[in-house]
Amino acid sequence: MHLSVPAQVPAMKCLDCASCLDWVLPVVRFVCRAECFPVHGRSMLPAIRGGTDCCGADVVLGVQPDEKFPLWPQAEECVILLDEKGRMVKRLKHIATEEGTQRAWCWVEGDNARLSEDSRYFGWVPSHRVYCIGVAIIWPPWRAKLLVKAERLEAVLFPNGSLSSRSESEFSDDEM
Template identity: 30%
Template sequence: MGTQKGLWSFANKFFTAGVLGLYITDRFASVAPVRGSSMSPTLNPGTTKLMGLSTDDYVLVEKGCLRNYKFSHGDVVVFRSPSNHKERQIKRITALPGEWIGTRRFYDVLKVPEGHCWVEGDNSSSSMDSRSFGPIPLGLVQGRVTHVVWPPQRIGAIERRRPQDTISRL
């Protein structure tokens, strides 16, 4: 009888911790891996070695910005890819709804529609971003990247800045 009660107590605590963990990662913050070099040098600046193994950056994603879609120029955001909903991407916001932007690659000017934003990777030569698929709906954004939390030698805040050579507001 005591073993059954102990197992029930353990299962109850495990379930409660799981639900609480899901609530926190859904509403407040989570950790996400950064794959690829599209955000280099800000994220994954090169081959980081930890005890001889290559490691990707892991970042803290805060979700408070999603309550009213409060974003600023230069925010690094995590979003679902507009072409493949199973894929998550991390890019920097360079234009917000209603702004006119000029793309140097196509010598084109366009207005970002309401409810959308324009995102670009810091490493333009290695980035699939709004220059490829256009403005993304704000509803696809899952949060704002605030800090690198792994590997230990890269722990720190992510600076909010706008790339100078890829896009300009008109």
């Protein structure tokens, strides 16, 4: 039995190592600092669902910002707070900074005012209680979505330019 080989096998374009590292390293950095937070309460309904059953509760992916990953929380974004009772997911409504210091105070609220224990109940929260920023709902899969603007996340992940800003010619097969 004789197998024939096609006359021309299409060549696949391989990106150089530098191009691969341009997007692999930021993604690895992001994944290494990410944490999952199951939501238990109903204070963020309807945007984020809490519950006790497996598929009824959302899981929020959170990331801690720092100098190397400056995704600092902004007003109207979801944050994960730490207090004596544990962690809670709330929406950051206002940030007040103290002049001449790095201290800040945050006003946080749940989307569902009737069921939320938030700044309307306990007042302003010191900024060091903001543990991380909620980036996305990752579970259940049919509710998965970003909680921050994609452009903002992309600017932090790829500060030297995004993959979408590169020309199509960099990725075409014509140049082989």
